[in-house]
Every structure is written in C-alpha cells, then in structure tokens.
Amino acid sequence: MHGSNEGVGTRVEKLLKDGRYGEAEKEIRQAQAADGDSAQLKFSACVLLAQQSAAKKAIACFQQLSQAHPEMPEIYNNIGVLYAGIGVQLEARKWFERGLKQQQAYAVLHQNLLNLQAEINRNAYAAALQLDISKSNAPPKLSLLGKLTSLPEATSPLLSSSGAALPGKATALVAPVVGPEVAKGQLAGKLTQTSPVMSASVQAAESPDKTTDLNDPSQVRETVQAWANAWSKKDLNAYLKAYSPSFNPGVNLSRSAWEAQRRDRIMSKKQIQIELSDFNISFSKVNAKATATATFLQSYQSGTIVTVGRKTLELSEDKGQWLITREMVIGAGS
Numbered sequence: 032m033h034g035s036n037e038g039v040g041t042r043v044e045k046l047l048k049d050g051r052y053g054e055a056e057k058e059i060r061q062a063q064a065a066d067g068d069s070a071q072l073k074f075s076a077c078v079l080l081a082q083q084s085a086a087k088k089a090i091a092c093f094q095q096l097s098q099a100h101p102e103m104p105e106i107y108n109n110i111g112v113l114y115a116g117i118g119v120q121l122e123a124r125k126w127f128e129r130g131l132k133q134q135q136a137y138a139v140l141h142q143n144l145l146n147l148q149a150e151i152n153r154n155a156y157a158a159a160l161q162l163d164i165s166k167s168n169a170p171p172k173l174s175l176l177g178k179l180t181s182l183p184e185a186t187s188p189l190l191s192s193s194g195a196a197l198p199g200k201a202t203a204l205v206a207p208v209v210g211p212e213v214a215k216g217q218l219a220g221k222l223t224q225t226s227p228v229m230s231a232s233v234q235a236a237e238s239p240d241k242t243t244d245l246n247d248p249s250q251v252r253e254t255v256q257a258w259a260n261a262w263s264k265k266d267l268n269a270y271l272k273a274y275s276p277s278f279n280p281g282v283n284l285s286r287s288a289w290e291a292q293r294r295d296r297i298m299s300k301k302q303i304q305i306e307l308s309d310f311n312i313s314f315s316k317v318n319a320k321a322t323a324t325a326t327f328l329q330s331y332q333s334g335t336i337v338t339v340g341r342k343t344l345e346l347s348e349d350k351g352q353w354l355i356t357r358e359m360v361i362g363a364g365s
Contacts, residue, residue: 248312275354
C-alpha cells in the first residue's frame with residue numbers, strides 16, 4: 032500500500048475510468064489486505080466486476096454486500112441496473128423499489144425506475160401491436176452508481192469517501208414510450224404549479240348551480256371525468272372538444288397532426304377503460320385568467336396493455352367551461 036487515504040480512492044477511480052481493470056483490482060486487493068472490512072472497498076470490488084461485464088458475479092457480489100449493509104441504496108441501484116442489463120426487468124424493478132426505501136441516492140433510483148417502467152411499457156405495446164423493436168430501439172439507459180454516499184465518513188481509513196466513479200458510458204436518459212403525453216413530463220419536478228392561491232378538497236359536494244364556479248373543485252373534477260369517459264367510449268369528438276384551442280401538444284407536433292395521431296391511437300383500440308382516482312385540485316391566476324391544475328392517478332387498460340401513472344391536466348376557464356391547456360404524465364400512461 033502506498034500513498035494517502037485519498038490517493039487510494041483517486042487511483043482506483045482513475046483506473047476504472049481508463050479501463051485499466053487489472054491495475055484497479057491490484058489497488059483494491061492491496062487496500063483490502065490492510066482493511067478487509069471496508070464496505071467501500073468491497074463496493075469498489077463489485078463495481079470492478081460490473082465494469083468487466085461479469086454481470087452475474089457482480090450481482091452476487093452486490094447482493095452479499097447488501098446483506099451486510101442493507102442501508103446503502105447504491106447497492107440496490109447497481110443490482111437493478113445489472114439485472115436490467117441482462118434482460119431480467121421485473122427483478123430489476125424489485126431492486127430499484129427496494130432501494131427507494133433507503134435513505135439516499137433517491138434521484139438516480141427514481142430515474143432508473145421510470146426508465147425501466149418505460150421500457151416495460153414499450154415492450155408491452157410492441158407485443159400488443161406485433162411490432163419488432165429489437166433492431167430499431169436501444170434498451171433503456173440506466174445509471175450505475177460508482178460512489179457510496181451513504182457511508183459514514185470514517186468507515187474506511189484507506190479509501191476516500193469519493194469512492195470509485197464509473198466511466199460515463201451510462202447516463203440517465205429517458206427511454207422512448209408510446210404515447211404523446213409521456214414526452215411532455217417525466218418527473219414530478221416538472222409539474223410545479225404557478226402562483227397557487229387556493230387548494231381545495233375534491234370531496235366537496237356538487238353544487239346544484241351548474242354555472243362555472245371558478246373555485247369549485249367538483250366542477251373541475253366533473254370536467255376531467257367527462258374527458259376520461261369520452262376517451263373510454265372512443266367518443267373522439269367529445270374527447271377533442273375537452274382541449275382548449277390554445278392547447279399545445281408539444282413533442283414537435285402541430286395541433287392537427289396531434290389530433291390525427293390521437294384519432295388513430297384511440298380508434299384502433301377494440302376497447303379502452305380509463306379509471307381516475309386520488310384527485311388533487313388547485314386554482315391560480317395566469318395573466319388574470321382563471322386556471323386550475325388537476326393531478327390524479329390514471330389507470331389505462333386496452334386489451335393486454337395495462338398502465339398506471341400520475342397525470343396532471345392544466346385547465347383554463349373559457350366561456351363558462353373548463354378546457355385542457357396542458358397535459359403531463361409522470362411514469363406510465365397512454
């Protein structure tokens with residue numbers, strides 16, 4: 032062993048980045064000879080196996096480490112990434128979900144879980160539509176964590192807390208998902224609401240007065256439910272009328288192209304069932320115009336395809352009725 036505590040971590044990090052795995056292994060073994068109980072060193076050894084494309088050995092290594100250190104979310108993340116890499120998606124999802132229950136690294140775990148769910152949904156669509164996606168689309172890109180941030184600072188006297196960073200070949204990118212809404216918003220951070228002036232429970236009883244009460248959540252919920260019912264019934268006219276003339280579909284589509292796309296996707300289904308629950312409705316003013324934001328849990332089923340995800344609709348009052356101006360999906364949707 033040579034050099035300072037920080038030097039060991041720096042050398043291992045650089046060797047892994049440069050693909051000099053033999054030298055990295057030597058450094059790790061030398062450090063472990065003096066401190067065999069170091070969780071950071073054991074973690075780096077598992078990372079080394081993963082970088083050498085020894086996925087099954089790396090999984091076994093990380094699983095053994097998880098038994099000794101169940102509080103480390105980085106371990107769960109890396110096991111999930113490795114399982115996804117060998118095509119065992121449901122097992123990968125299980126490990127991501129377990130990792131989310133731990134104390135840190137939530138951002139990467141959450142993004143990986145969303146990316147994996149997107150891939151599962153994409154495969155389900157492909158199977159239902161009898162599409163061959165094996166050649167045209169890459170697998171989901173998931174991020175392997177190379178550093179332990181959940182260790183106490185004094186855990187290892189021989190390796191710096193920075194750990195061994197992995198090469199930047201796997202970055203957290205959102206995998207493609209069928210459905211125009213998904214591209215509009217993947218994370219909860221994109222769904223923040225502007226200048227809320229009121230938040231009300233959607234459990235309020237319906238008012239017998241059907242004139243638009245701009246602070247009545249039941250009317251917003253009624254509008255959203257009517258939109259979902261039109262979708263379920265494949266009543267395309269009612270479905271499209273729920274959207275404001277100012278609605279921007281995004282995803283590089285014109286309004287007419289978006290309507291044509293929705294027409295094809297809705298009318299091509301034999302049956303559609305939409306169920307909404309867990310509403311949260313708030314109100315605000317945008318440019319002196321009354322707006323409402325409705326967030327809810329959406330369950331979509333068509334044949335063998337079943338997806339569940341959070342959705343947000345932004346609505347604007349227009350001539351006495353609420354119309355959708357923006358639509359965003361978190362996670363699964365169609």
